[in-house]
Amino acid sequence: MSDKLHVEKIKSIASLLSAIAIPTVLALTGYFVQQSIADDGIKKDYLTMAMGMLKDGGDKLDPELKVWAVSVVSKYSPVPFSSEAKEKLGRVLYIEPFIPELPDIAKQKDISDICSGGCSSALTEKYEGWMKKLEGKTGEEGINALAAILDESVRYSADLAGALDSARNSGNACVNTYEIIKGQRD
Structure with missing residues (x-):
């Protein structure tokens, strides 16, 4: 034990x-x-x-x-x-690479005055405003309101088209500049 x-x-x-x-x-x-x-x-x-x-x-x-x-x-x-x-x-020496300035043509146009909040929402807002302007209008008053809306929409469309052209040009300029820097283009 x-x-x-x-x-x-x-x-x-x-x-x-x-x-x-x-x-x-x-x-x-x-x-x-x-x-x-x-x-x-x-x-x-x-x-x-x-x-x-x-x-x-x-x-x-x-x-x-x-x-x-x-x-x-x-x-x-x-x-x-x-x-x-x-x-x-x-x-060892470190050499800072040269990065050229972005050409003016490559810079995006500021379209905030045309498309505040985005172009889709700005266009929807414009459309709703135009429809309100037409409400209750008949006859010559309706035709005049429709003509004013048509003028405004054509000016608005021209502004948007100009912004799109500028975006296309700046995009092409960026591609060209990139290809030149990479040595793929003269």
């Missing part, structure tokens, strides 16, 4: 130790994982800052800062740089 008592004590002690050890091991593992994630985040931030300095600074970057940035990039790179590559990285 003393063996059973002895086994029960060992089981109790083992249960107690496992109840303490498991959460402790989990807490320590979690701590080290979080620490590793935080360190990786800091490394990424420094690497981003160093690369930004090398990219944006070019020749204007202070030589000491350039050496620091190259050292940071070299330190946190998963593939080690050779000494020659480090030296070349410190001499």
Whole structure:
């Protein structure tokens, strides 16, 4: 019976130790994982800052800062740089690409005065307004109201057609400019 008592004590002690050890091991593992994630985040931030300095600074970057940035990039790179590559990285120049101004013909015409809220809703609003103008009109009064509405709708249609022509021209100009930049056209 003393063996059973002895086994029960060992089981109790083992249960107690496992109840303490498991959460402790989990807490320590979690701590080290979080620490590793935080360190990786800091490394990424420094690497981003160093690369930004090398990219944006070019020749204007202070030589000491350039050496620091190259050292940071070299330190946190998963593939080690050779000494020659480090030296070349410190001499890299970043040249800003030239992006030409958009030609006036490529700019969209502002049609907010013609189509406030969108052309479909503006046209629907115009139509409803014209129908109200015709309500209850008969005879010569109705003909005059209809003639005024027809004049207004023709002017409105001409404005819309002009805006559409401008949009087509600017779209074509954008395509042509893009093709010229890409070297697909002279």
